[in-house]
Amino acid sequence: MEIVRTERLMKIYGDHQQEGATTALDGINLSIQKGEFVAIMGPSGSGKTTLLNILSGIDKPSAGSVRIAGDELSTMEKEELALFRRKTLGFVFQEFNLLDSLTIKENIYLPMVLEKKSASQMEQKADELMELFGIRHLQNKYPYHVSGGQQQRAAVTRALVNEPDIILADEPTGNLDSKSSTAILECFEEIITTLQTTILIVTHDVFAASYCQKVIFIKDGRIHSQINKKGSRKQFLDQIMDNLAVLGGKSHDVH
Numbered sequence: 221m222e223i224v225r226t227e228r229l230m231k232i233y234g235d236h237q238q239e240g241a242t243t244a245l246d247g248i249n250l251s252i253q254k255g256e257f258v259a260i261m262g263p264s265g266s267g268k269t270t271l272l273n274i275l276s277g278i279d280k281p282s283a284g285s286v287r288i289a290g291d292e293l294s295t296m297e298k299e300e301l302a303l304f305r306r307k308t309l310g311f312v313f314q315e316f317n318l319l320d321s322l323t324i325k326e327n328i329y330l331p332m333v334l335e336k337k338s339a340s341q342m343e344q345k346a347d348e349l350m351e352l353f354g355i356r357h358l359q360n361k362y363p364y365h366v367s368g369g370q371q372q373r374a375a376v377t378r379a380l381v382n383e384p385d386i387i388l389a390d391e392p393t394g395n396l397d398s399k400s401s402t403a404i405l406e407c408f409e410e411i412i413t414t415l416q417t418t419i420l421i422v423t424h425d426v427f428a429a430s431y432c433q434k435v436i437f438i439k440d441g442r443i444h445s446q447i448n449k450k451g452s453r454k455q456f457l458d459q460i461m462d463n464l465a466v467l468g469g470k471s472h473d474v475h
């Protein structure tokens with residue numbers, strides 16, 4: 221089943237007939253299947269954030285179509301889109317974005333409260349996922365009392381409670397040390413195997429990308445190349461580095 225499909229996706233910032241307009245996306249055709257773990261990489265300014273914002277429904281394309289789980293996003297009205305985002309998408313951010321005034325458990329409950337789930341449904345789902353990610357014992361602590369890696373695992377749990385079709389993650393390892401990065405990437409692998417949720421990450425981190433099954437490289441708003449993991453993770457990491465070198469991008473954050 222196809223979870224993401226974009227066709228001839230364009231994004232132009234500014235008036236395209238005037239000087240100073242920027243073509244951020246220039247005809248992106250993307251197809252991501254259910255249960256795939258995919259990374260988008262590319263040099264600074266290549267259009268990664270723009271693409272993620274459009275897939276997230278935060279931004280609208282200038283032209284082209286974007287379908288997520290079969291639904292066309294670009295024609296949705298504001299309220300329909302808000303509902304769609306809550307039901308279909310899960311978000312993970314570099315800065316975790318947990319609310320400091322709420323406990324870990326309350327943070328995790330939040331998307332379910334918005335969906336008006338029953339107390340027993342919320343408890344069952346939260347317990348199941350906190351157990352899976354080893355953070356159940358932290359549920360009554362506040363975010364500032366747990367480590368960055370534990371906060372990110374709570375954020376991943378929160379992203380999953382409404383059983384989204386896809387998790388969109390923006391630099392999910394950007395604020396983590398290598399041990400916590402590994403833990404979160406193993407969480408993602410667990411999600412793929414146990415829940416078959418599709419995961420799309422945008423990252424500069426070659427180590428993070430090497431956990432994915434597929435890496436799509438973009439440059440100047442176009443898909444430049446795409447590679448699939450065949451051998452070991454280490455072999456894939458080397459292959460990603462080679463592709464980045466061809467692309468002319470910086471490959472920092474190698475652990």
Ligand SMILES: Nc1ncnc2c1ncn2[C@@H]1O[C@H](COP(=O)(O)OP(=O)(O)OP(=O)(O)O)[C@@H](O)[C@H]1O
Pocket residue numbers: 233234242243244262263264265266267268269270271
């Ligand atoms: N709101 C905006 N208005 C005008 N131009 C923009 C806007 N947002 C992004 N751009 C331009 O669009 C292009 C793509 O930007 P984008 O942020 O998507 O790149 P990126 O690959 O995410 O970069 P980075 O890795 O540095 O975050 C760049 O040339 C950028 O300057």
